[in-house]
Amino acid sequence: MNQPLRIVIAGGGTAGWMAANLLAHRFATIPIDITLIESKDIGTIGVGEGSTPTLKRFFQTLDIAEHQWMPACHATYKVNIKFNGWSGDDNASYSHPFFSQLDVHSERSFYVNALTRRLGLDVETTPDRFFMGGYLAKKNLAPIPSHNFPFAIEYGYHFDSHKLSEFLKQHAKRLGVEHIEGDIASVGTSVSGAISHLTCKDGQVLKGDFFIDCTGFSSLLLQKTLNVPFTSFSNNLFNDSAVVLATPAIDHMPVETESSTMSNGWCWQIPLRNRTGNGYVYSQQYQDKDKAEYELRNKLNLLDSDVEARHLTMRVGQCEQHWVKNCLAVGLSQGFIEPLEATALHLVQITIEQFATYYAKGNYTEKYQQHFNSAMTERFERIRDYIVCHYKLNGRTDSQYWTDNRENMQLSESLLSLLDVWYRKGDIVQEIKRQDIGKHFSAASWHCLLAGYRVFPEIAQHQPASLEEQGDLFEENKLSTFFNRCSLNFEKQKTLFTSAV
Template sequence: MTNQDTSTQPIAGRSILIVGGGTAGWMTAALLAHGWAKHGFQITLLESDSIGTIGVGEGSTPKMRRFFERIGISEAEWMPQCNATYKCGIRFPDWSTAPGYTSYYHPFFSQSDDGPIRAFYQNASLRSRNVDVHAHPDDFFISNFLSNHRLAPLPDERSGYSCDYAYHFDASLIGDMLKRYSTARGVRHLIGTVNEVRVKDNGDLAGVTTPEHGALDADFFVDCTGFANLLIGKTLGVPFNSYKDILFNDSAVAMPTPLDSDGTIPSETLSKALKYGWVWKIPLTNRYGNGYVYSSDYIDKDAAERELRESIGMLDSPVEARHLKMRVGRVEKSWVRNCLAVGLSQGFIEPLEATALMIVQDTVETFMTRYEQGGFSERYRADFNEKVNLIFDGVKNYVFTHYKLNSRSDTDYWINARENTKLNTDLERIYYTWDHGGDLLAELRSQAARQVYSPTSWFCILAGMGRFHDKPKKPAKDLQVYQPAQMRKFCESMLGHFPDHAQALARMAQAA
């Protein structure tokens, strides 16, 4: 048996087998079909009809806009089909108990927000140096005001303003739509359950076997089998790095609720802390999705379901809840030999910042770029794996910061999360710089190659959760300070340029 790795050869014109038809599988198929079908690749997607998809995943980051732009599908085309709504940001109530900071909003922003961002940096930096100025991010960002008024992030031309935003959607419907898109562009779709994965003498994957289709061989494989982790983990034995010591949550329970009776639809995700985790509330055009993400080390599934039901007013409702387990962490390498892992098979960070599909997109796009730059040499593969791992670890650091900065003391869960000392150097330096009134912007710039989140997001979380010293001193008279009333006035003056969210969606659906 030789151990020579043949997957360093270019695969143009050869066959790619995607195993798994969840959102990750169909996003991969769509990106490959759009970018590579013209090069003569034969792309097949195989999915099981007896092993379901995870079926949750309703929030996204602004990156999702770039996904649809890239494959050439307009909002008017896909959003009504997927019950999608606009998302201006995420609101985090009850994570902090600091007076005046019991809720904050993580906004999406664009270049149009440069002025307010500078004002916010100025005030937040002063407050971190113990100067008594207003530093709550909610007063500085238009997106927070849009959410508060249930407006869509679609400014009219007169405003001269451009918004960034993301979406909420039904993940199963996105999968269905991308299936139609991909098969129309030549992707072969097979239904079958893999019962054997065959490996070549050199260690590369040779093919899979299903009762329905017998042996299916390919030159390259994409593992989109979700938490089953069939190719990259179970077959190729790539180790899994768990994040459980940093991110405690390993379970979720989800259930829908009806939309509000007044016909309005929020344009934000609500991520409210509960006793042993947090609950999401995501508006679609036909319902809310709700789910409690918690740690089974602290609460059992029945008690978690009860707490969820209580928090969303569904205690006596006959609507069934769905329980899910989560494997939080990432594989050591997402691309090994002739196999690329995408989606839950590659790793998962709990959905607090709704980043999973962003990582799917990043993974496939980076993979395609590396190939187009020069094939599958080991150098490109190593470079790819390093980049993908940095994305995972960067998201982990930011998500963990919500827990580290919490100031709740109602349960051991929150106390242990806050007292967790398993910080890496980057995080230690960020917290130290902030706590000692140092130059956080300079620190973040020095970490730029490893950061996924922008400085604005870091300032928002540190200031928004009220991580400040007590008893701040009065500002000196000549200090430049921005007054909250002034910032609020500016944001409010912009609201007339934005349409009502529910009405904008209804108009889009009608036009479609």
Template structure:
């Protein structure tokens, strides 16, 4: 084995997909000895989309596994911390107040004998607080402007789980530098031809340069430059369930005195929703909408009106989104990842998470001396399952709305018809809380029954329960949560203070 020649792995395309995968696989495969020669071919003529600026909390562990310094990462990407997503306006106003709820990353607190979700329901707590306020610590932290970290929190650890807000373009550059320093080859060139032999890619051509490889990774975005050469008619569209197919993204300066919030905001507009993601010094915002109901000009005007006339706009970009995923991500010797593999609209910030999942599977499936059809089938089955699970979770956000102020929102409840399991389960959840066993055996990789509960109860899909608890037991349970929230508040820093500490 010591004399075995390294296999060649050619990654076509940079961006987050190319460089996250290259950095991860290089550390995994080549840390002890050179098992793979990894080359990233990145075109200087083709820019990256660069608007996916929020992550889920599991990306922390991926970055930690690459041996990256967390504080350096945040400094190099203008990064901030994210404890969850704050949703606004996804249902009709109640009592003259805009509908709001928070989806944090943390697990719920445990009850005594009965789970805290059921206790919250039977005690009628919805009359005095949001569900997230009653069962999580993060709701208290964000209300006080605190992030998840204290003055001496170790790298990649906090009082509550967290993800990141990061400049996607700067992240790609940061990872490129780290990967190249660790031995990944970087070639600046534009692919002009893809040579196919049988069911495999024999080489990619860039002008007069020819690159051969044992494996090729397609990180060319929606173009799917490599994977489409091997298999046509290889796309499973999700547009029947998720009709938002366009976005307009605006970068604006943070106003004087405005500090970055430790959460993403998702506000429902007329034909979709707007994200707001605070970095240090600027905010990334955008409107994800149904292009069959709204023109790009009208979408941009609505987003600008939402942001307000005082916004100092730095950049505006219009995007077409190809929502769905490959039937086969791995064909022959080529694996499509990132946008080349699939795309779920960014409502729950899953873009980098899916790259993380694909890279992890490559780390196991490519170890074989000669991966077989069974290996490819396994990889494809798992990746399809990941996307289908995420599709289902995103549909959950839309289908429970009671908004009827536009055709888009009037049609939203019917999207659940495209996800039969979810439609059936929503009826079950009218009579009991969502629990672990409901999703056990699924492909769920980051959104569990606890995450489902935050959306279900944030969207006021409450079960009808007939169970009595003593007032003393109820008060003791929720007083315990309040006490833990006070302790979390005392142990953490204001988010802006933590960010200032990074730059001292």
């Protein structure tokens, strides 16, 4: 390149600053100028957010140690998501632990027991009893083992998204990213229809070779300027709103997110070091915002409190194309799948990483644009399917919302095939391989969901004599003893943080 590649990022927030950092890192070997413009009037809502283990790779890529960013963002570790009440019993719950290297010793036992239970035999199928993350969550142990423990542990984080944005901003500036505070007045295009420049309200003009749209749901560049259509997921994901409230920090500092059902949706509990983030995700088709706020306040014992509640609206779905001409949408501007599985930042990160790979492979041209768009569309759809399955299988009967979700037949062929194999007592591991969808949610994740909901037939009245003689297959494999002894290599999250001060 004779001239530096000019990349302009429109919008900050976590998505914008993740993009700035990753692109500055990935393209560090070529002449490049990265500029990010953000409005000082639009702040990030720091109610507490969770991630998947993908975010750990993000910080490792940038060589940012946990002791550098976690205290600054009030972050805690996350090894598990606990789902309360989804099967219809308010007292029933199941867990989805993150899969670690250690779990290769128990994964097959879980699959075998799940199939055995589908055949009518009474065996252990509780997901968190087969994975190390489940034991860490129950004991509130941080996923950082002693030096002599030979297995890698996977985990995500809980964090203050506003604080994280600020941290990433400062890091990006150290990498050479130019930061401009300002508001975009108009978007200019060339004869070919590509974006040529942004004009700020103060008259400043930002020219670029490539533009990243991080302007949120407004999608100023991709949707409003390039007129890329939006595909809604509202026919099978009903939720479009949320109300959020902060409460004091939980003293024992859990290492898991909790997702509990409400009358017309579900609420999250995300434990940070300095407070707890709570939010109720619901559908305005079934409940108005005032009733939703009342229900959340009542659950949190805040009916008489003056703690401020904030109301959010969501547009669930994705753009028909994520990369068009010389513009890539990242974050809410490209699409959004409701936060049940904390996939928002996962999709941001994957989008940037995949774009950087294809863009460089195509010699910084649009050569692999279609490959990228197909891959991202597929990823959004398969993540949607996994979340839709939570609602389709729900056992609640206390509102029309839950009944309509259960009776909804707007399901993809992929999800229908998975459920068909499960109900027919087939090999769902092979079905996931056949569809090549394990890179989105693994066979272990699907087993956690389906076994967690107890999607099983009635237990056969007469159990085989061999099973009665052996006792529970789970105990026969001694997995509980194995994991409990492994957990001796970990310490309480609160203790870990206190000793680090």
